Every structure is written in structure tokens, then in C-alpha cells.
Amino acid sequence: MKTPFRSERIFHDSRGWFLTLRPDDAPYVAALPAPGQRRIDGHGVVVGPFIERDALDSWLGQFLDRYGRDRSREALRSAA
16 A cells, blocks of 8 residues: 655645655655756755646656655655
8 A cells, every 4th residue: 555645745836836855865856857956955855846736746656656665664654
């Protein structure tokens, strides 16, 4: 069973949709092309902007499919 992703890590502003991941995800994010920019701030790695929410959801699904199995179940819980 997949751990649900907490929605407060997904946010929208006038530029589009953004996603915040754990700081430890920086190497994984760098290896998977994402539209827009990637930056690390005090809360983690911010990816975006995605023009549409569906594009963000699709990218996140690919990210978890590709790197989720490499992380422990506990690490996935802390990312969710």
C-alpha cells in the first residue's frame, strides 16, 4: 500500500504548482528531469512551477515509482 503524500507540500501561486520534498531528496530530484526550477530552502527541495496540477501529479508519480523502492518504508513515511 502506498503512503499518501501530504497535500500541504503541494502549493499553488501565480506562477503555477510547486512541490516540496525532503532535503535528502535533492540528489534524486537532480537525476529526474522536472519542469521549472529546483531549489533547496529551509523546508526541503522545491520543484516547480508546473503549469497544471496534472503535470505535477504525473511527475510525482514518476519520482516515487523510480526512487520510492530505493528508500526504506520509514523514509517514505517521513516524506509523506
